[in-house]
Amino acid sequence: MSIDTPLVRADRISKSYDGVGALQDVSFELRAGEVHALVGENGAGKSTLIKIITGATLPDEGTIFVHNGPVHDHTPRRAKELGIAAIYQQPALFPALSVSENLALGLEEQSFWTRVNWPARRRRARKLLERVGANMAPEAEAGTLSMPEQQLVEIARAIGADARVLIMDEPTASLSDRETENLYGVVRQLRQQGVGVIYISHRLEELTKIADRVTVLRDGQVIETRSMAGITREELIRLMVGRELATVFPKRATAAGDIALELRNLCCEAAGIRDVDLTVRAGAIVGLAGLVGSGRTELARTIFGLTPPDSGEIRLKDRPIQIKNAADGIARGLAYVPEDRRRHGVIPELPISSNVTLAILSRLSRGGSIDFAEETRIASEYLRRLRIKAPSLHASVGTLSGGNQQKVALSRWLAANPSVLILDEPTQGIDIGAKAEIHALIGDLAAQGMAVLMISSELSEILGMSDRIAVMHEGRIAGVLDRAETTQEKILNLALGHSAQNSALLREPTQ
Amino acid sequence: MNFRQILSRSKRELPCVIAFGVLLLALALRAPDFFEVQNLRDLLVNTAPTLIVALGMTIVILTGEIDISVGSLFAVCSVALGWLAKAGVPIFVLPLVALAMGAILGACNGWLVARVGMPSIIVTLATYIAWRDGLLWITQGAWVQNLPAGFQWFGFSQRSGETLIVLCAVILLVVFAIALRHLGGGRAVYAVGCDREASRLAGIDPRRIVFGSFVLMGALTGLAALLNAVRFSAIPSNLGTGLELKAIAAVVVGGVSITGGRGTVIGTLFGTAVLGSIGTALVFAGINPFWEKAIQGAIILTAVFADAAVSRIQKHVHLDFSRAGSA
Numbered sequence: 001m002s003i004d005t006p007l008v009r010a011d012r013i014s015k016s017y018d019g020v021g022a023l024q025d026v027s028f029e030l031r032a033g034e035v036h037a038l039v040g041e042n043g044a045g046k047s048t049l050i051k052i053i054t055g056a057t058l059p060d061e062g063t064i065f066v067h068n069g070p071v072h073d074h075t076p077r078r079a080k081e082l083g084i085a086a087i088y089q090q091p092a093l094f095p096a097l098s099v100s101e102n103l104a105l106g107l108e109e110q111s112f113w114t115r116v117n118w119p120a121r122r123r124r125a126r127k128l129l130e131r132v133g134a135n136m137a138p139e140a141e142a143g144t145l146s147m148p149e150q151q152l153v154e155i156a157r158a159i160g161a162d163a164r165v166l167i168m169d170e171p172t173a174s175l176s177d178r179e180t181e182n183l184y185g186v187v188r189q190l191r192q193q194g195v196g197v198i199y200i201s202h203r204l205e206e207l208t209k210i211a212d213r214v215t216v217l218r219d220g221q222v223i224e225t226r227s228m229a230g231i232t233r234e235e236l237i238r239l240m241v242g243r244e245l246a247t248v249f250p251k252r253a254t255a256a257g258d259i260a261l262e263l264r265n266l267c268c269e270a271a272g273i274r275d276v277d278l279t280v281r282a283g284a285i286v287g288l289a290g291l292v293g294s295g296r297t298e299l300a301r302t303i304f305g306l307t308p309p310d311s312g313e314i315r316l317k318d319r320p321i322q323i324k325n326a327a328d329g330i331a332r333g334l335a336y337v338p339e340d341r342r343r344h345g346v347i348p349e350l351p352i353s354s355n356v357t358l359a360i361l362s363r364l365s366r367g368g369s370i371d372f373a374e375e376t377r378i379a380s381e382y383l384r385r386l387r388i389k390a391p392s393l394h395a396s397v398g399t400l401s402g403g404n405q406q407k408v409a410l411s412r413w414l415a416a417n418p419s420v421l422i423l424d425e426p427t428q429g430i431d432i433g434a435k436a437e438i439h440a441l442i443g444d445l446a447a448q449g450m451a452v453l454m455i456s457s458e459l460s461e462i463l464g465m466s467d468r469i470a471v472m473h474e475g476r477i478a479g480v481l482d483r484a485e486t487t488q489e490k491i492l493n494l495a496l497g498h499s500a501q502n503s504a505l506l507r508e509p510t511q
Numbered sequence: 512m513n514f515r516q517i518l519s520r521s522k523r524e525l526p527c528v529i530a531f532g533v534l535l536l537a538l539a540l541r542a543p544d545f546f547e548v549q550n551l552r553d554l555l556v557n558t559a560p561t562l563i564v565a566l567g568m569t570i571v572i573l574t575g576e577i578d579i580s581v582g583s584l585f586a587v588c589s590v591a592l593g594w595l596a597k598a599g600v601p602i603f604v605l606p607l608v609a610l611a612m613g614a615i616l617g618a619c620n621g622w623l624v625a626r627v628g629m630p631s632i633i634v635t636l637a638t639y640i641a642w643r644d645g646l647l648w649i650t651q652g653a654w655v656q657n658l659p660a661g662f663q664w665f666g667f668s669q670r671s672g673e674t675l676i677v678l679c680a681v682i683l684l685v686v687f688a689i690a691l692r693h694l695g696g697g698r699a700v701y702a703v704g705c706d707r708e709a710s711r712l713a714g715i716d717p718r719r720i721v722f723g724s725f726v727l728m729g730a731l732t733g734l735a736a737l738l739n740a741v742r743f744s745a746i747p748s749n750l751g752t753g754l755e756l757k758a759i760a761a762v763v764v765g766g767v768s769i770t771g772g773r774g775t776v777i778g779t780l781f782g783t784a785v786l787g788s789i790g791t792a793l794v795f796a797g798i799n800p801f802w803e804k805a806i807q808g809a810i811i812l813t814a815v816f817a818d819a820a821v822s823r824i825q826k827h828v829h830l831d832f833s834r835a836g837s838a
Contacts, residue, residue, distance in 0.1 A: 304712075306711070306712070325711075325714075325716065326711055326712055326713070326714045327714040327715070327716060329714070330713075330714040331714075336712065338712055344706065344708045344709040344712055345709070345712075346709070347702055347705045347706050347709050347710075348705075349705045349772055349773060350701065350702065350705060354698060354701075354702075358698070358702060358710075358713040358715070359713045359714050361695035361698060361699065361715075362695060364695070365694070365695045368694055368695070368696075369693045369694060370693050370694065370695055370698065372693075394520075412713065
């Protein structure tokens, strides 16, 4: 094998989920002894590509080559045999087992009856830990280790399995600066030993320190693969953002009304929300942008009373309110359409009609008994208004397509007639047609005077739909941008945690 | 509602209804004596208390929990009611006392499960042992005897008393069937059993629903204990042994999903009917009644197996639907 033979080569990979393309014609290669960075917005296709390389999922089209041999029946087990190992943000160790046992799992050849050779197991553990520069006792229980220590154990395990390809997904997300430096040292050492590293990170500035090459993904396609030398952060962001905004979004000039929802100094330790100030006016759509894990969903849940705040104020229509649980929130005119539609937005086993009326059961009851005629009337009204495609009102929601399920989830909250609507990733994983319909609907609702707070990981959706855009970073609002002066670059800058030097940090002018 | 709709809506109950039909048919062919009025009457009176407990169990299981302490609750209530009757509490007050006593005992379970957040199987295993052994310790195993004259059959004739017992069970069955379908609370029970987090997001408090279901379970067990006790002239302190298994089995055989959220009390009715009549049926068919437990076990296994098989098939159908829908 010559030095130029790539360790892993993905050749023209395509993959789609439920008709939504995740990767299109993606080619990628990793050479021995290089650190190859993989960057892109949320949903650009990074995780899908990683899943395909590690055999967790199979591509629809295209082939993975390892050491230049095509791998057809790729499985996680096969990947391991081929020396591919992945380390994720959250270490996946067995917390109740010792470090040496964790290192032994899957590495030691053994049958059910093999006696454990404890001294050998410990010796090997010590050797592997030494190689990654970790000085912990092999007898330590994995659950008692700190996050970076656990990460080192995972790397040690990968090395122990003779990994030639190491995939690191946001390895520094929860590390301090010193721990990060230490990790870089380990990565550089691995590189010298000829290991290829695929390195995913949102911290663009660290890529210049550690990566040799970078591949930019956008909308499931490779935009560019180039040497890391000489590339600037701004260039990278431009490559990640790329295209001009498509004009499929219904832009509406709405006269913003009174303040419907106001957050003052909102803090919630448990949810990681810190000092959030935000206003949403009636008739306005405020987009809530930020990276996955920046606290957007947590903020929404705090507003809705699912994780009550420690301090600060939530004001509805200029009156402070106390919300202790979801029922309180609903009674005050709040609605929250959660992110994970399949799990919590609808109840798949129940029919459409029951799902639509679940949040207004008390209003629907007459003398304690459900008014079925009224239920049918309400459900069929939304079926018609939202153009939900379903065989009948009694069909269970689980039988509908993703887009139609999301419309049912929306119906439930529209039926509650809220004054403030919080949407969490309203169009995630649904097809283009349904997406456009939902966008139009959100625009209509705002035009009718509803205040909308919309969380989305899709920058084009945020830009296309929002009147104002609040960007979150590490539990805080990093900045609020006005529609007119917002660009994707500015949003990304704020989301990546660079206090807005270049982008104007605007609070809404008080009137 | 036409026949097809009824069929599609009751597909969970259908296997059990068919099983019951087959059982009756076999009996009609092999042992027509089974259908003598006196036998059927005995069977109904014997099964009524079990059905009432099974109704409560249906609610608890629909919310995704389980209560294995009902047998012990049943014994505690029976003995306590006997003592109260002997102490001169008027017979017409006893039903209310039975409901209240059961509800309080059920609330203990409910509080530990819903508020403290302990798993129901552990909580009710603990109360199952605690109530049973506590009762044994207090009574020293002695039966409650010399009950007042007005206690047995509530002071009515045996015939009227029996009718009253069966009537009680029927009324409760109808009330629960309607309530589960027509009350907001009934809808909430299903929603909580299907998906707790989704229910919470929709403004339903799952803890309240679960707590309520245990209280209801207790109250029904108390009532069942009274209806059972009045049939005899003395109350043994080891009553209700194995009642929890009977009730859970009836619910599961009747098509209620053991993981919650799906099933009806009509299913429970047929589940109780099948399991309750097997024993007598064996006697009439001339088969050694030692087979009763084995056959009951086989029926339960079949029911659970069928449930797993059906949901697996449905999952595949759902996938196909969603693919067709998004294409």
